[in-house]
Amino acid sequence: MEFKRRTHTCGELREKNIGERVVLNGWVDNRRDLGGVIFIDLRDRYGITQVVFEPAFNIEAHELAKKLRSEYVISVKGVVRHRPEDTENPSLPTGMIDVKVDKLVILNEAETPPFQIKDEIDVNEDLRLKYRYLDLRRPRMQKNLLLRHKVYQIVRKYFDENDFVEIETPMLMKSTPEGARDFLVPSRLHKGKFYALPQSPQTYKQILMVSGYDRYFQITKCFRDEDLRADRQPEFTQIDVEMSFVDVEDIFEIVEGLMKKLFGEIWGTELQTPLPRLSFDEAMEKYGSDKPDLRFDLEMVTLNDLFVNSGFRVFTDTLAKGGIITGLLAKGCGNYTRNQLDVLTDFVKKLGAGGLIWMRVKEDGLEAPVAKFFNDEEKKSLIEKMGAEAGDLIFIISGPRLKALSIMGALRLEMARRLELIKEDAPPKLLWVTDFPLLEWDEETKRYYAMHHPFTSPRLEDVDLLESDPGKVRARAYDLVLNGNEIAGGSIRIHNADLQAKMFKALGISEEEAQEKFGFLMNAFKYGAPPHGGIAFGFDRLVMLFAGENSIRDVMAFPKTTSGLSLMDNSPSEVSEEQLKELHIKVTGH
Ligand code: ASP
Numbered sequence: 001m002e003f004k005r006r007t008h009t010c011g012e013l014r015e016k017n018i019g020e021r022v023v024l025n026g027w028v029d030n031r032r033d034l035g036g037v038i039f040i041d042l043r044d045r046y047g048i049t050q051v052v053f054e055p056a057f058n059i060e061a062h063e064l065a066k067k068l069r070s071e072y073v074i075s076v077k078g079v080v081r082h083r084p085e086d087t088e089n090p091s092l093p094t095g096m097i098d099v100k101v102d103k104l105v106i107l108n109e110a111e112t113p114p115f116q117i118k119d120e121i122d123v124n125e126d127l128r129l130k131y132r133y134l135d136l137r138r139p140r141m142q143k144n145l146l147l148r149h150k151v152y153q154i155v156r157k158y159f160d161e162n163d164f165v166e167i168e169t170p171m172l173m174k175s176t177p178e179g180a181r182d183f184l185v186p187s188r189l190h191k192g193k194f195y196a197l198p199q200s201p202q203t204y205k206q207i208l209m210v211s212g213y214d215r216y217f218q219i220t221k222c223f224r225d226e227d228l229r230a231d232r233q234p235e236f237t238q239i240d241v242e243m244s245f246v247d248v249e250d251i252f253e254i255v256e257g258l259m260k261k262l263f264g265e266i267w268g269t270e271l272q273t274p275l276p277r278l279s280f281d282e283a284m285e286k287y288g289s290d291k292p293d294l295r296f297d298l299e300m301v302t303l304n305d306l307f308v309n310s311g312f313r314v315f316t317d318t319l320a321k322g323g324i325i326t327g328l329l330a331k332g333c334g335n336y337t338r339n340q341l342d343v344l345t346d347f348v349k350k351l352g353a354g355g356l357i358w359m360r361v362k363e364d365g366l367e368a369p370v371a372k373f374f375n376d377e378e379k380k381s382l383i384e385k386m387g388a389e390a391g392d393l394i395f396i397i398s399g400p401r402l403k404a405l406s407i408m409g410a411l412r413l414e415m416a417r418r419l420e421l422i423k424e425d426a427p428p429k430l431l432w433v434t435d436f437p438l439l440e441w442d443e444e445t446k447r448y449y450a451m452h453h454p455f456t457s458p459r460l461e462d463v464d465l466l467e468s469d470p471g472k473v474r475a476r477a478y479d480l481v482l483n484g485n486e487i488a489g490g491s492i493r494i495h496n497a498d499l500q501a502k503m504f505k506a507l508g509i510s511e512e513e514a515q516e517k518f519g520f521l522m523n524a525f526k527y528g529a530p531p532h533g534g535i536a537f538g539f540d541r542l543v544m545l546f547a548g549e550n551s552i553r554d555v556m557a558f559p560k561t562t563s564g565l566s567l568m569d570n571s572p573s574e575v576s577e578e579q580l581k582e583l584h585i586k587v588t589g590h
Pocket of ligand 1: 178199200201202241489490491534535536
């Protein structure tokens with residue numbers, strides 16, 4: 001039978017259409033056969049409409065409808081009617097009407113799907129990824145991808161309205177310096193040579209500034225071959241931005257404007273700007289993280305001052321080595337059992353802490369295995385500094401600064417989870433983290449690495465430290481943090497050859513190596529590079545947060561597993577000998 005083109009979508013019909021003859025196309029979402037009457041919920045991405053088959057409407061159609069099963073694709077023709085009294089469904093936009101069908105065409109049959117096409121399904125994610133085409137039919141996934149679409153449109157419109165130019169940069173390029181491992185693409189035409197897939201368009205966007213485009217943006221794929229952690233993907237999307245003749249404030253203003261738009265158009269809330277800012281140091285000391293979640297307070301307290309003359313060796317040793325003693329107050333947790341405290345001690349030990357000091361706050365002082373090491377004065381000041389009251393619990397961790405702070409930061413999040421401090425309806429918390437260190441020391445290789453990337457400018461007042469005390473140099477770098485997630489990061493760049501040379505030197509990169517790796521960029525800088533800076537958003541994470549999801553995979557159409565597999569098409573996969581030969585590649589060690 002011939003295919004009938006739809007007159008309406010499955011989300012469209014209302015009471016005003018009653019009496020009209022319509023054609024609907026869609027998938028059988030649900031079928032109820034009540035003997036004489038067959039009800040089908042017909043679904044497409046716009047919604048669901050109930051269509052009804054009765055011998056009295058049309059015998060043939062009713063007969064054929066008996067064959068319908070979930071996910072069959074059908075076309076129906078019929079008349080819109082008011083649903084019989086008491087059968088209306090006000091929770092469905094089309095719920096006041098249904099369609100009396102007198103003609104049915106089965107456009108395609110479907111095997112029984114491995115899981116139901118509905119929001120609440122209890123199946124493992126691998127099965128969803130294998131049958132992604134079915135998973136993507138589920139209303140929740142459709143909602144997520146439509147939201148993702150909406151975010152693309154808002155972003156494009158916003159940047160266009162602000163004079164930004166969208167420019168595509170290559171996917172096949174020279175290796176980028178973002179610090180991760182490259183995905184390589186062998187060149188067939190140039191034996192033994194390789195392209196790299198971009199870890200980001202960083203070098204290109206800087207070159208575009210040299211070319212005078214002034215304001216650039218791009219929504220683009222980036223690729224990083226890392227051992228994947230829970231919520232990472234080997235390929236992901238960035239909103240990439242670069243601007244000329246700007247300082248940090250200009251970048252903040254543009255980004256805040258975009259976030260204001262997104263908050264307004266997606267959440268319907270007014271975002272107050274300028275956004276709060278925290279320096280990296282402050283974020284680490286108070287929240288133990290460079291992406292602090294500020295939806296709850298629970299601030300950490302640095303206790304170094306209190307214990308300068310302590311009789312407790314662990315503390316004085318830490319202080320002598322330039323380390324930190326950090327405390328966290330767990331309100332009302334003074335009654336935690338030994339067992340609960342052991343679990344938390346294990347938690348911090350797994351993260352690398354030597355141990356977890358805990359003290360119960362009582363009416364008459366502190367109760368703890370280590371209490372004997374502290375004099376009354378110390379105990380009193382500790383209680384005071386922590387703002388503790390009877391019934392509370394104090395945690396203390398000491399050790400090398402960033403390590404101890406990060407571990408306490410993890411404990412802070414763990415306690416927030418246990419104490420349910422993050423309320424479902426807590427307003428979103430967006431902030432800037434600024435003044436990151438420029439360089440990070442790596443104990444293993446005994447050298448400094450760029451914390452952001454090697455083109456990030458130091459704060460100008462810190463430039464002299466590059467040679468004398470590189471670890472102290474602060475960067476003109478910033479991250480945008482939403483509810484404890486880094487959603488964007490960027491920096492003002494170095495645009496001057498001398499400073500760039502100093503930076504390479506601090507990074508232990510020889511002139512030759514710099515020339516070989518970044519020569520093209522350095523050359524471009526010789527021809528009049530404007531001062532410039534930029535930022536890139538992790539687009540998937542941004543959409544995830546706006547969608548209220550917990551995994552970026554739930555806002556990507558075809559994501560890979562945490563081990564980088566695509567379960568639907570089984571990639572990566574082997575290729576033919578022929579293909580390998582053409583690429584001059586030999587696979588060994590099978
Ligand atoms: N290219 C940087 C990144 O991917 C962002 C930036 O500095 O603009 O993190």
